[in-house]
Amino acid sequence: MMRNKYIRILLVDYGMVFVLLSLCLLISLLTITDMHPEDTSAARKLAVSLVKEAGSDINVLVVARTTQADKVFANTLKGQLESSGAHVVGVELGNPSTLRKRLELLGQQDERVDFVATHDFSSKWRVLSAASRSEMGSLYPALKGLKIAKPASYRWPTFLTANNLIGILNQNAPIAIMAIGMTLVIITAGIDLSVGSLMALAAVVTATTIQRYLGGEDASGFDVALAFVFAAGVCALAGAFAGVIVTVFKVPPFVVTLGLMMVARGMSYILAGGADAVSIDADSIGALYSSSVLGIPSQIVLMIMLFIVAHIVMNHTAFGRYVYAVGGNETAARLSGVPIAGVIIAVYAVCGLAAGLAGVLDASHFGTGRPKAGEFYELQVIAAVVIGGTSLMGGEGKIFGTFIGALILGVIQNGLNMAGVDFERQMVIYGTLILVAVLIDQLKKKVFKPATS
Amino acid sequence: MADASSPKSLNLTLPLLEMINVSKSFPGVRALADVNLDLYPGEVLALLGENGAGKSTLIKILGGVHPPDLGIIKINGQEIHIDSPTTSQQAGVGVIFQEFNLIPALTARENIFLGQEKSPLSWIAKGQEDEQARELFERIGVKVDPNALCRNLTVAQQQVVEIAKALALNAQIVVMDEPSAALTPREVEGLFQIVDELRRQGIGIIYISHRLDEIDRLADRIMVLRDGQYVGTQDADAVTRDEIIEMMVGRSLDNEFPDEIRPVGKIRLEVKSLSCGHTVKDVSFDVRAGEILGVAGLVGAGRTETARLLFGADKPDTGSVTLDGKQLKIQSPRQAIAQGICLLTEDRKEQGLVLGQTVQENFGLPNIQDFTKAGFINKGEETSAFNSYIEQLQIKVTDGSQIAATLSGGNQQKVVLAKWLYRNAEVVIFDEPTRGIDVGAKYEIYLLMNELARQGKAIIMISSELPEVLGMSDRILVMHEGQVAGCLENRDVTQEDLMKLATGTKEVATV
Numbered sequence: 001m002m003r004n005k006y007i008r009i010l011l012v013d014y015g016m017v018f019v020l021l022s023l024c025l026l027i028s029l030l031t032i033t034d035m036h037p038e039d040t041s042a043a044r045k046l047a048v049s050l051v052k053e054a055g056s057d058i059n060v061l062v063v064a065r066t067t068q069a070d071k072v073f074a075n076t077l078k079g080q081l082e083s084s085g086a087h088v089v090g091v092e093l094g095n096p097s098t099l100r101k102r103l104e105l106l107g108q109q110d111e112r113v114d115f116v117a118t119h120d121f122s123s124k125w126r127v128l129s130a131a132s133r134s135e136m137g138s139l140y141p142a143l144k145g146l147k148i149a150k151p152a153s154y155r156w157p158t159f160l161t162a163n164n165l166i167g168i169l170n171q172n173a174p175i176a177i178m179a180i181g182m183t184l185v186i187i188t189a190g191i192d193l194s195v196g197s198l199m200a201l202a203a204v205v206t207a208t209t210i211q212r213y214l215g216g217e218d219a220s221g222f223d224v225a226l227a228f229v230f231a232a233g234v235c236a237l238a239g240a241f242a243g244v245i246v247t248v249f250k251v252p253p254f255v256v257t258l259g260l261m262m263v264a265r266g267m268s269y270i271l272a273g274g275a276d277a278v279s280i281d282a283d284s285i286g287a288l289y290s291s292s293v294l295g296i297p298s299q300i301v302l303m304i305m306l307f308i309v310a311h312i313v314m315n316h317t318a319f320g321r322y323v324y325a326v327g328g329n330e331t332a333a334r335l336s337g338v339p340i341a342g343v344i345i346a347v348y349a350v351c352g353l354a355a356g357l358a359g360v361l362d363a364s365h366f367g368t369g370r371p372k373a374g375e376f377y378e379l380q381v382i383a384a385v386v387i388g389g390t391s392l393m394g395g396e397g398k399i400f401g402t403f404i405g406a407l408i409l410g411v412i413q414n415g416l417n418m419a420g421v422d423f424e425r426q427m428v429i430y431g432t433l434i435l436v437a438v439l440i441d442q443l444k445k446k447v448f449k450p451a452t453s
Numbered sequence: 454m455a456d457a458s459s460p461k462s463l464n465l466t467l468p469l470l471e472m473i474n475v476s477k478s479f480p481g482v483r484a485l486a487d488v489n490l491d492l493y494p495g496e497v498l499a500l501l502g503e504n505g506a507g508k509s510t511l512i513k514i515l516g517g518v519h520p521p522d523l524g525i526i527k528i529n530g531q532e533i534h535i536d537s538p539t540t541s542q543q544a545g546v547g548v549i550f551q552e553f554n555l556i557p558a559l560t561a562r563e564n565i566f567l568g569q570e571k572s573p574l575s576w577i578a579k580g581q582e583d584e585q586a587r588e589l590f591e592r593i594g595v596k597v598d599p600n601a602l603c604r605n606l607t608v609a610q611q612q613v614v615e616i617a618k619a620l621a622l623n624a625q626i627v628v629m630d631e632p633s634a635a636l637t638p639r640e641v642e643g644l645f646q647i648v649d650e651l652r653r654q655g656i657g658i659i660y661i662s663h664r665l666d667e668i669d670r671l672a673d674r675i676m677v678l679r680d681g682q683y684v685g686t687q688d689a690d691a692v693t694r695d696e697i698i699e700m701m702v703g704r705s706l707d708n709e710f711p712d713e714i715r716p717v718g719k720i721r722l723e724v725k726s727l728s729c730g731h732t733v734k735d736v737s738f739d740v741r742a743g744e745i746l747g748v749a750g751l752v753g754a755g756r757t758e759t760a761r762l763l764f765g766a767d768k769p770d771t772g773s774v775t776l777d778g779k780q781l782k783i784q785s786p787r788q789a790i791a792q793g794i795c796l797l798t799e800d801r802k803e804q805g806l807v808l809g810q811t812v813q814e815n816f817g818l819p820n821i822q823d824f825t826k827a828g829f830i831n832k833g834e835e836t837s838a839f840n841s842y843i844e845q846l847q848i849k850v851t852d853g854s855q856i857a858a859t860l861s862g863g864n865q866q867k868v869v870l871a872k873w874l875y876r877n878a879e880v881v882i883f884d885e886p887t888r889g890i891d892v893g894a895k896y897e898i899y900l901l902m903n904e905l906a907r908q909g910k911a912i913i914m915i916s917s918e919l920p921e922v923l924g925m926s927d928r929i930l931v932m933h934e935g936q937v938a939g940c941l942e943n944r945d946v947t948q949e950d951l952m953k954l955a956t957g958t959k960e961v962a963t964v
Binding site: 325 | 809
């Protein structure tokens, strides 16, 4: 019996975590490739291992391309080699033909070169091939023993690199943030179809506010922040308005938010004056999107903070309790003194606010207010919530589940993109995934149905 | 206890139904262990037991809702496998659950024949169905319009439709789970006649009820379950009521109602001219400190509606409510609770509990602010508060994290009680507090009501069970068609007196 209980908790509460992990594993296996490191740590390791194996009495030519990253690579390599006691005869930043000239020059000067230290890419240049080297060695004695030294290659999934993982999070942050609000709404047995449109409205309101009222390119960072707050506030108000109609006039949330969805989208286009995007001239518009904390884009930091706050609110405050109670049994909640109307209005306002935040982030990302932003996002947002295990019947659901749901969507999208699956097929796969998620939810309820006597 | 039992009226050797060594477990609960049941044609077998004793599980197995873990079911001597409601129906079993399976938007006739269509495209011969429906109603002995929408039928009529539905499938075995729970006394009498009629037609009836009066009236044999165990089966004539109760609770109860004499103080709650549409008309009464005011009346007399007005669940057209001389302003349940009024609703599942949440969360719902500091719930405090009630009320739960839906009716009611007891309200309204609750738990609830009264609170108890009203109340308010038909000091009052007032056959008499 007890074992059964734990299996149940594992499956019911953390089943989706396993799905996410298995997805990550699968995509990792599918994307394993040879990795050729070209970063500074690879450069340092290369220098150390070269000196260790060949001794410090060596002459080394450092070779790389002209890109910024390669310059850093080459300089690190040179510095580390020199501090290890090796002699660096020069740094060649260029292409195969400049390298050939440099080698010939060194040969003519009879400057002994033992190693060309470079990365995998340049090591494949024809000029550095065994044939070419032995030819040069026969011409110039100084180049006779020339060998190639490059960082060790290894096999690693491209999926599982810091860049890629951060990319996934960053790309899905707006949807994940909106999914927080949507989770609350769905737990009250409601639905909010307006989030995608509210996102666009927030973006366009941000843009027009800055351009028309805050001086366009003269707008300061504070002005931009003010516009962000205003735009997000407009969306929160729109959400609250929807909540009032739902609770006071008893109109089904589906209909109310369907209406709001169309109104908000239309208003976005009207405000944009028919343009595809309202450009924002203020310099600091991109600051929010492009800033980072400890190397993590601020958008991700914001998203994680919001998830933590939402988790705490839902699990440790009276408001959270009320949200679950309203969704579980509105009548019983009302007769227990729960302020139903207040809870429902607040929940839709939060959902609107989340959509507003996503819109503000979009404006900061693109530097424009796009009335097209967030099209069909409401469906992805709902999908994330449902995959995360929140019941559309209300009363059940976890913020953590939604986080996992959003990640699952992002990981699949990323994996499919890497596998070169086109958008149309991706839609089919998403749809199937939602069906499977809901099916699993139903099955686990059936298998582990609690006793009712 | 001896299993001395053969059907008294019909001495047939072949039982209609045998359930042999049936066992069933749910995660964390052993619901049934080696239970035996036999049923003969033309008899009424009363199935008794406290809530959680396993009665519902047993009939759900028979009805194909749950498959048994172990055990054999034989019908007419033949072993059959019941693995779905359909196989159960085909085997001749008709189960009438407490919650009816009728579709409100369809007519009685459509409900009766729903699911009997040969194929989705088959033509429905309405005339023929209509005739058959009328025949069925005739057989049951009740007139119901086959073309009336089910949502417009009374509870009693809907029950008749359920019975007709079972009979339309040629049920030889009819199971009734608490069939009288939602009926008025007059309707219950009609139900008895239906049961008698079915018995006369040779149908075997399993009748589940908590009301021992009904068992006396109807049962040929009595079978008792306790904690999922088979206690025994007895001929109804061979046992006394006390013996039955003893079998059910495993101990003897001296009395159904606790005796107590309390001093009654000054007037605490005063209700004046409360009205709301046609349901409540000019209702005035008062409740004194330490007093239990019983409210009697037929279903639809406006008792629950009055309670809802007092509690702010509905808004009155006119009227005033004062507590300790102070006029109350009640717009919502939230305000009522804040001003010291609480209501234990008649319908636990729909109105009293959030079934999908844990018992502790349900307990905390009206009390959460008391456990909240600086915006955060102190779950430790909530747990210890709730645990003290688990102990005090002897709620059978593993701990506060158990989901409310998994509790038996009596324990659910105790959770509702716990959440309101903690509020320490001055006025406590109980609406059908013991409906669907077993004898043992009933007694505990009575003791609790007395305890609250002793603390000087004003208690209002709405009940359709006249013995309960007479057994518990200091005064009795009788309502009839939305009005106060009378208010009687509970001295030498009889059930007949109350019925006369409740049915409007006696002029208004006040003390």
